[in-house]
Amino acid sequence: MADNQKILDPQKCMEIGRSCACYNLRRAARATTRLYDDCLKPSGLRTTQYSVLMAAKLRGPITLTKLAQITVTERTTLTRNLTVLEKKGLVLIEAGKDRRERRVSITEQGEEALIAAIPLWEAAQAHIEQGLGRQRVGALLGDLSAIISISRTPSCPPWRPGKP
Amino acid sequence: MADNQKILDPQKCMEIGRSCACYNLRRAARATTRLYDDCLKPSGLRTTQYSVLMAAKLRGPITLTKLAQITVTERTTLTRNLTVLEKKGLVLIEAGKDRRERRVSITEQGEEALIAAIPLWEAAQAHIEQGLGRQRVGALLGDLSAIISISRTPSCPPWRPGKP
DNA sequence: AAGAATTATGTGTATACGCATACAGAGTTG
DNA sequence: CAACTCTGTATGCGTATACACATAATTCTT
Numbered sequence: 522m523a524d525n526q527k528i529l530d531p532q533k534c535m536e537i538g539r540s541c542a543c544y545n546l547r548r549a550a551r552a553t554t555r556l557y558d559d560c561l562k563p564s565g566l567r568t569t570q571y572s573v574l575m576a577a578k579l580r581g582p583i584t585l586t587k588l589a590q591i592t593v594t595e596r597t598t599l600t601r602n603l604t605v606l607e608k609k610g611l612v613l614i615e616a617g618k619d620r621r622e623r624r625v626s627i628t629e630q631g632e633e634a635l636i637a638a639i640p641l642w643e644a645a646q647a648h649i650e651q652g653l654g655r656q657r658v659g660a661l662l663g664d665l666s667a668i669i670s671i672s673r674t675p676s677c678p679p680w681r682p683g684k685p
Numbered sequence: 686m687a688d689n690q691k692i693l694d695p696q697k698c699m700e701i702g703r704s705c706a707c708y709n710l711r712r713a714a715r716a717t718t719r720l721y722d723d724c725l726k727p728s729g730l731r732t733t734q735y736s737v738l739m740a741a742k743l744r745g746p747i748t749l750t751k752l753a754q755i756t757v758t759e760r761t762t763l764t765r766n767l768t769v770l771e772k773k774g775l776v777l778i779e780a781g782k783d784r785r786e787r788r789v790s791i792t793e794q795g796e797e798a799l800i801a802a803i804p805l806w807e808a809a810q811a812h813i814e815q816g817l818g819r820q821r822v823g824a825l826l827g828d829l830s831a832i833i834s835i836s837r838t839p840s841c842p843p844w845r846p847g848k849p
Numbered sequence: 850a851a852g853a854a855t856t857a858t859g860t861g862t863a864t865a866c867g868c869a870t871a872c873a874g875a876g877t878t879g
Numbered sequence: 880c881a882a883c884t885c886t887g888t889a890t891g892c893g894t895a896t897a898c899a900c901a902t903a904a905t906t907c908t909t
Contacts, residue, residue: 529796534743537806542813542822543714543721544736548757549829550707550714551896552836557707558897569865572708579698586887593712595867600889602865621874621887632693642701649706652835653828658706661828664821665713671816672716715866722867733895750857759897764859766895785857785904 542668553649560645564638570611571638573602574631577612582626584617593669606631706832717813724809728802734775735802737766738795741776746790748781757833770795 538544557568566574576592577583585603589596603625606612611631617624627635650658702708721732730738740756741747749767753760767789770776775795781788791799814822 529742529799531743533803534739534799537803538736538739538743540810540822540826541736541806542810542825543717543732545826545829546710546714546717547732547736549832549836550710551757552833553707553710555897556836567864568707568711572702572705572711575698575702578693579695579702584887593715594865596888597868597890598866605864619875619887623888635693635698639697639701642705646704646706648838649832649835652838653831657828657831658704661706661825661832662704662709664817664825664828665709667817667821668713668813668825669716671813672713672720674812674816719867731894748857758895760858761860761898762896769894783857783905787858 546668556648557642557645560641560648561638562641564634564641565609566634566638569602570606571635571642573599574606574611574627574635577606577625577627578632578635582617582624584622584624588625609634710832720812721806721809724805724812725802726805728798728805729773730798730802733766734770735799735806737763738770738775738791738799741770741789741791742796742799746781746788748786748788752789773798 554568557571561568561571564571573588573592576588580588580591585599586596589599592599594602603612603614607614609630611628611634613626613628614623615626616622653661718732721735725732725735728735737752737756740752744752744755749763750760753763756763758766767776767778771778773794775792775798777790777792778787779790780786817825
């Protein structure tokens, strides 16, 4: 089987499009984001903001880097996402003992925003669970966790040059 | 069960964070995107660009709106994504008979980019399939398709005001 | 055929995302 | 303590995402 074909086999392309984990995860993420964003609209929060806020609530005062690891977000992305929440007064960002650190915590106003958002989130989540079935949703969540772990494992060596 | 609590139950928050379909889909999408982007790096294509290019290849000359539906992307987002590919000379965008339409097709250079990218994509995909198992990947793909359909179904009525 | 409704697309604005790079504080070593 | 390294963040840049709104071309109505 010659790997480096000069001509693109339509059959193969079809199969690639159908089976690509990343493509389909991104499509599904976009679709669900629109649903959740739409449901959350009355709260003034977007899904991303809701998620970060919830993580800040749960993990209490936490450093940027740790919060980024939990949410599988680039540190630099999280920095800017948090800026939005800080401007809205929903989170507090302050220096820790180690003055390099920035510790994130939820504010009173942030908690109120969450309280308002939770029933809206429940509607979106219920829509998914009713459509797919709770069991399948559970299986999906397990697969997603596994996918995250696997994606973080830096195999795929020939194409991950790293730092020489 | 009082729905509108004044206090956030940590237990409940934990459960929400663990079970939110959107949050976990987005996390997984970010994780896989980094893996695929990393593998695709030698080709000069990002995952998004690779996917759009592949769709353009498969669907031949196709209008923006239809391509947007297939890729589950906002039309306006796709417009800008295509601009990047057009600047690189990988796609051609031209008016159709109906002069409102913009028809997208892949160029010769675009096909060459795909040919170079496919083995890199295969490495990323193989990494996922080896880690999760082909069967579980298959189940996941099915769930993702279902999630997309469900998310597009505009139930969730009280929170989708629509146009009055 | 003039006007209305519909369809296909583009722009302004704002958020979300991440790589490369820079910098500042903390720890380590001579 | 000076120099080096390591760690935690921030900034510059470019791409990705989508809503609200605007525009142009087609189709429908009367």
